[in-house]
Amino acid sequence: MQAxxxxxxxxxxxxxxxxxxxxxHAERLPSWLLAVLALLFGWRLLLQYKQWRMPPKWLxxxxxxxxxxxxxxxxxxxxxxxxxxxxxxxxxxxKLLETRGRRDALLLVYLGYFxxxxxxxxxxxxxxxxxxxxxxxxxxxxxxxxxxxxxxxGQPRQALAQLRLAGTLMLQALxxxxxxxxxxxxxxxxxxxxxxxxxxxRPGLSDSMAPxxxxxxxxxxxxxFRVSFNGEGPSQDLLYWRGPVFDHYDGRVWTQGPSGLAxxxxxxxxxxxxxxxxxxxxxxxxxxxALDMPASVPPQARLSxxxxxxxxxxxxxxxxxxxxxxxxxxxxxxxxxxxxxxxxQLPEQxxxxxxxxxxxxRSLPPAERVNQALRFFGSQxxxxxxxxxxxxxxxxxxxxxxxxxxFCEHFAGAFVFMLRAAGVPARVVGGYQGGEQNGDYLIVxxxxxxxxxxxxLDGVGxxxxxxxxxxxxxxxxxxxxxxxxxxELPYLMRLDNNLIKRVQLLLDSAVNGWNQWVIGxxxxxxxxxxxRLGIDDLLSGRFIAYFLGGLFGLLAIVAASLLWxxxxxxxxxxxxxxxxxxxxxxxxxxxxxxxxxxSDFARRARQALPEQANQIDAIVQAYLGVRxxxxxxxxxxxxxxxxxxx
Amino acid sequence: MSAFLSTxxxxxxxxxxxxxxxxxxxxxxxKLTQQRVYxxxxxxxxxxxxxLLAMLGGAINYDLALAYLLVFLLAAMAVxxxxxxxxxxxxxxxxxxxxxxxxxxxxxxxxxxxxxxxxLARQNIVLSYDxxxxxxxxxxxxxxxxxxxxxxxxxxxLSAPRLRIASHWPLGVFQAWSYAYLGQRVLVYPRPExxxxxxxxxxxxxxxxxxxxxxxxxxxxxxxxxRGDSPRHVAWKAAARDEGLMVKEFHGEASLAxxxxxxxxxxxxxxxxxxxxLCAWVLAAHAGGLSFGLSLPGQRLPPEHGDAQRDACLAxxxxxxxxxDA
Numbered sequence: 001m002q003a004x005x006x007x008x009x010x011x012x013x014x015x016x017x018x019x020x021x022x023x024x025h026a027e028r029l030p031s032w033l034l035a036v037l038a039l040l041f042g043w044r045l046l047l048q049y050k051q052w053r054m055p056p057k058w059l060x061x062x063x064x065x066x067x068x069x070x071x072x073x074x075x076x077x078x079x080x081x082x083x084x085x086x087x088x089x090x091x092x093x094x095k096l097l098e099t100r101g102r103r104d105a106l107l108l109v110y111l112g113y114f115x116x117x118x119x120x121x122x123x124x125x126x127x128x129x130x131x132x133x134x135x136x137x138x139x140x141x142x143x144x145x146x147x148x149x150x151x152x153x154g155q156p157r158q159a160l161a162q163l164r165l166a167g168t169l170m171l172q173a174l175x176x177x178x179x180x181x182x183x184x185x186x187x188x189x190x191x192x193x194x195x196x197x198x199x200x201x202r203p204g205l206s207d208s209m210a211p212x213x214x215x216x217x218x219x220x221x222x223x224x225f226r227v228s229f230n231g232e233g234p235s236q237d238l239l240y241w242r243g244p245v246f247d248h249y250d251g252r253v254w255t256q257g258p259s260g261l262a263x264x265x266x267x268x269x270x271x272x273x274x275x276x277x278x279x280x281x282x283x284x285x286x287x288x289x290a291l292d293m294p295a296s297v298p299p300q301a302r303l304s305x306x307x308x309x310x311x312x313x314x315x316x317x318x319x320x321x322x323x324x325x326x327x328x329x330x331x332x333x334x335x336x337x338x339x340x341x342x343x344x345q346l347p348e349q350x351x352x353x354x355x356x357x358x359x360x361x362r363s364l365p366p367a368e369r370v371n372q373a374l375r376f377f378g379s380q381x382x383x384x385x386x387x388x389x390x391x392x393x394x395x396x397x398x399x400x401x402x403x404x405x406x407f408c409e410h411f412a413g414a415f416v417f418m419l420r421a422a423g424v425p426a427r428v429v430g431g432y433q434g435g436e437q438n439g440d441y442l443i444v445x446x447x448x449x450x451x452x453x454x455x456x457l458d459g460v461g462x463x464x465x466x467x468x469x470x471x472x473x474x475x476x477x478x479x480x481x482x483x484x485x486x487x488e489l490p491y492l493m494r495l496d497n498n499l500i501k502r503v504q505l506l507l508d509s510a511v512n513g514w515n516q517w518v519i520g521x522x523x524x525x526x527x528x529x530x531x532r533l534g535i536d537d538l539l540s541g542r543f544i545a546y547f548l549g550g551l552f553g554l555l556a557i558v559a560a561s562l563l564w565x566x567x568x569x570x571x572x573x574x575x576x577x578x579x580x581x582x583x584x585x586x587x588x589x590x591x592x593x594x595x596x597x598x599s600d601f602a603r604r605a606r607q608a609l610p611e612q613a614n615q616i617d618a619i620v621q622a623y624l625g626v627r628x629x630x631x632x633x634x635x636x637x638x639x640x641x642x643x644x645x646x
Numbered sequence: 647m648s649a650f651l652s653t654x655x656x657x658x659x660x661x662x663x664x665x666x667x668x669x670x671x672x673x674x675x676x677k678l679t680q681q682r683v684y685x686x687x688x689x690x691x692x693x694x695x696x697x698l699l700a701m702l703g704g705a706i707n708y709d710l711a712l713a714y715l716l717v718f719l720l721a722a723m724a725v726x727x728x729x730x731x732x733x734x735x736x737x738x739x740x741x742x743x744x745x746x747x748x749x750x751x752x753x754x755x756x757x758x759x760x761x762x763x764x765x766l767a768r769q770n771i772v773l774s775y776d777x778x779x780x781x782x783x784x785x786x787x788x789x790x791x792x793x794x795x796x797x798x799x800x801x802x803x804l805s806a807p808r809l810r811i812a813s814h815w816p817l818g819v820f821q822a823w824s825y826a827y828l829g830q831r832v833l834v835y836p837r838p839e840x841x842x843x844x845x846x847x848x849x850x851x852x853x854x855x856x857x858x859x860x861x862x863x864x865x866x867x868x869x870x871x872x873r874g875d876s877p878r879h880v881a882w883k884a885a886a887r888d889e890g891l892m893v894k895e896f897h898g899e900a901s902l903a904x905x906x907x908x909x910x911x912x913x914x915x916x917x918x919x920x921x922x923x924l925c926a927w928v929l930a931a932h933a934g935g936l937s938f939g940l941s942l943p944g945q946r947l948p949p950e951h952g953d954a955q956r957d958a959c960l961a962x963x964x965x966x967x968x969x970x971d972a
Contacts, residue, residue, distance in 0.1 A: 106690060106818070110693060110694065110697050113697060113701070113716070113720060114697060114700070114701065116716055117701050117704050117705070117710070117713045117716060120710045120712045120713045120716070121704075121708055121710065124710065124711060124712045128712075129712055132712075132716075136716065136719070140723070140817075143816075143817055143818065144816045144817065146818065147770060147814050147815050147816055147817065147818045148769055148770055148815065148816070149769065149770040149781055149782070149783050165816055169723050169726055169727060169730070169816065169817070170719065170723060172723075172726045173719055173722035173723040173725075173726050174719075174722070176718075176721075176722035176725060176726070177715065177718040177719045177721075177722040180718035180721065180722065181714060181715055181718050184714075184718065186706075186714075187706050317709055518711050518712070518715070519711045519712070520711070521711055522709070555725060555726075558726055558729060559728075559729045562726075562729040562730065562733055563729060563732070563733050563736065565733070565764075565765075565766055566733035566736050566737060566764050566766045567737070567764060568737050568763040568764050607891075610885070610886075
């Protein structure tokens with residue numbers, strides 16, 4: 001059977017499943033590679049339909065080599081994510097051309113399972129999970145078909161039976177899978193890291209602030225992070241999610257200066273800190289986001305001198321952070337001269353009008369200068385818009401005195417520029433502001449990106465000041481959607497609460513649950529959950545008892561029910577009587593054959609024991625009568641069998 | 647080295663064989679009980695495990711929750727499949743069926759019967775005698791039969807080796823198997839000489855070498871019934887007197903009877919050559935519908951017609967010089 005040739009339906013099923021598994025990779029592979037892959041699949045299909053001979057080895061080997069070289073030149077590597085997948089796809093294509101029999105096909109079926117994992121490298125969404133779950137069902141059905149006599153012959157009934165068996169196996173495996181998923185000790189990856197694995201930058205905050213860098217994000221409704229508060233969350237206008245702090249200005253771009261670690265206890269909070277969980281999407285940057293001001297530092301992070309949470313490594317996967325925030329705090333009352341000096345840095349020249357206006361405020365005390373600046377911004381007739389004009393070299397002057405249209409980065413940048421010119425230490429803080437409540441959690445999207453400022457006042461420390469608030473207070477109180485025209489916004493950010501939006505929000509809460517409980521089940525999450533079960537140590541007897549107990553308990557249930565179904569049926573009394581009769585005859589040397597019908601057996605027995613022929617006849621008649629329902633009762637059969645003298 | 651290994655291993659192998667035999671006593675009918683069904687990873691199951699490990703490495707390295715989920719799902723499915731594979735064999739009853747004798751150099755056929763008393767259909771059961779195997783499904787509460795052919799190299803008794811009953815179904819990751827010593831054996835007739843000379847009678851005239859013959863003309867007495875005897879010759883009156891089945895014997899027409907005589911063959915022929923020629927002649931005589939007898943050293947089969955005579959002669963040739971229970 002192993003050497004059996006694949007028939008048309010089997011080849012088609014195999015190609016369909018492999019094709020379905022490679023399909024999501026299509027967007028990641030170059031078009032020449034896709035064309036070659038389609039060619040190889042088509043070739044194999046044609047071979048089957050035309051009954052042509054398989055290509056010989058001397059053709060296949062150079063072909064495989066050429067494909068490998070091609071992949072190498074495209075990706076400059078054969079490993080890593082995309083290069084590795086391209087190579088795998090090519091090898092599968094080449095293998096197809098020498099797949100004649102079941103043994104080769106079995107290898108391809110196993111590779112099918114492996115292809116499922118390669119898809120997870122790029123996407124672990126619910127939809128992808130469902131799609132690949134169905135593909136696993138299909139692969140398993142193929143595997144079952146491979147081991148069933150006659151295989152997958154293309155008869156719908158047989159195919160359906162194999163799919164059903166595959167599904168049954170998967171369902172029976174689910175409880176054991178769940179126990180393994182929860183209890184199997186998780187190890188913090190990575191075991192190895194290839195330089196190619198780093199993803200390209202994703203949309204999100206960038207590590208510098210140039211004009212337009214925030215307004216561009218206003219069009220992007222993808223999720224930046226989700227937050228669930230323990231208890232009541234703060235009001236919308238207090239939701240300042242602190243990200244990178246920009247304190248260096250070169251006349252056009254704001255960048256982050258070098259930053260050391262914050263001293264212990266530099267943030268003094270009052271009252272009860274707010275507990276919340278923030279699930280940050282991967283953004284390929286080192287910083288994390290936290291509600292102003294962080295009250296604790298999670299183990300994955302450090303606190304910078306600018307009170308910014310920075311991850312220990314680049315956030316290249318979704319991160320679940322348990323955080324605390326002070327709503328009422330005082331920070332940086334005693335600031336180092338170096339920090340203050342950096343908060344006053346300005347380029348040598350540029351924006352003369354802004355400098356001139358700011359110089360006029362120098363006579364006021366520092367706190368008054370800030371108020372004066374806010375009043376100034378409020379009185380200039382500035383407009384808050386997602387589509388500001390592009391400003392040139394003197395961007396502050398052009399924005400404040402000429403164009404008057406800007407987004408938050410223009411407001412924050414110009415505000416800090418003027419305060420610094422007026423001699424008040426100030427800096428730009430990037431991050432997100434607000435968020436959308438969805439059930440018991442908050443969705444913060446890329447479009448919620450915001451920039452605000454921080455000023456340092458003697459005796460007070462750093463204070464948050466948001467110049468955008470002066471111009472467009474509804475942006476801060478009610479969110480972006482109320483501050484700009486609806487047509488400027490991405491669809492999901494608009495305020496009208498229509499059906500599609502509600503469905504989207506419903507889906508998002510499913511996604512959130514999925515992210516929290518399935519995707520986000522990390523080593524820390526496992527430790528937490530186990531701690532709640534009273535397990536502190538993976539080596540403790542309690543853990544082993546829970547883990548193995550759960551595992552073997554479930555397996556025992558599965559095994560018992562499966563074996564129970566295979567038990568022999570309870571023998572009916574007629575059969576028992578008949579067997580007793582057979583034993584009696586066997587003692588006389590007349591043995592029933594393994595597949596002998598009772599009537600044939602009776603005929604032999606009559607010949608061998610002619611003097612008991614009548615008795616034998618009566619017993620056989622009674623037995624057949626009971627068996628085939630002609631009125632004879634079992635008691636009579638038993639009576640006759642007992643009366644029979646061997 | 648190999649000599650050393652064999653001295654160390656052969657007692658172990660013998661012990662192993664003895665242990666197996668004690669667990670699986672020789673019987674024509676054998677039931678696959680729980681103690682007799684073994685299960686372990688198959689070869690493709692090892693590949694499956696290697697693949698799972700590779701996938702687990704990927705899941706850890708790239709921290710892919712869904713890859714973890716898949717690895718655990720596949721592992722759990724493999725474990726669950728243990729019970730499916732195991733119960734696929736469990737409770738089956740295997741019995742030795744008929745055998746088909748053959749000539750040396752051909753394949754002898756053994757029939758095996760599988761009975762499934764349970765309400766669960768059994769899938770893809772593989773029966774094998776060494777390398778020869780047969781596959782079959784056994785429907786629920788039904789029986790199925792399979793024939794296995796074994797090459798027969800030598801004349802004499804061919805005993806079937808240990809029967810292996812195995813199943814990979816449904817996933818092929820695990821293999822369940824059991825053994826049965828059914829004691830099946832089949833008679834292998836000598837290989838008939840390829841281009842044997844014509845029958846001695848035909849060449850040298852009818853009647854040559856014929857001494858006496860038993861035929862169907864004159865009643866000669868009673869002898870016990872044998873397989874192949876015509877029912878017309880059964881002495882039914884004797885049977886009615888409870889003397890067992892007897893067959894009436896007659897003196898036949900001497901001129902039609904033919905003796906195939908070992909001693910009449912050229913003296914320089916070796917034993918196996920003689921057997922081969924006699925075998926070819928027996929077949930030729932039977933095909934020609936002749937009544938013939940066979941004379942071997944120490945054994946004489948009086949002339950007779952028919953299939954029973956042919957079989958008796960072939961058996962005598964097959965076992966010539968071989969102890970009956972060898």
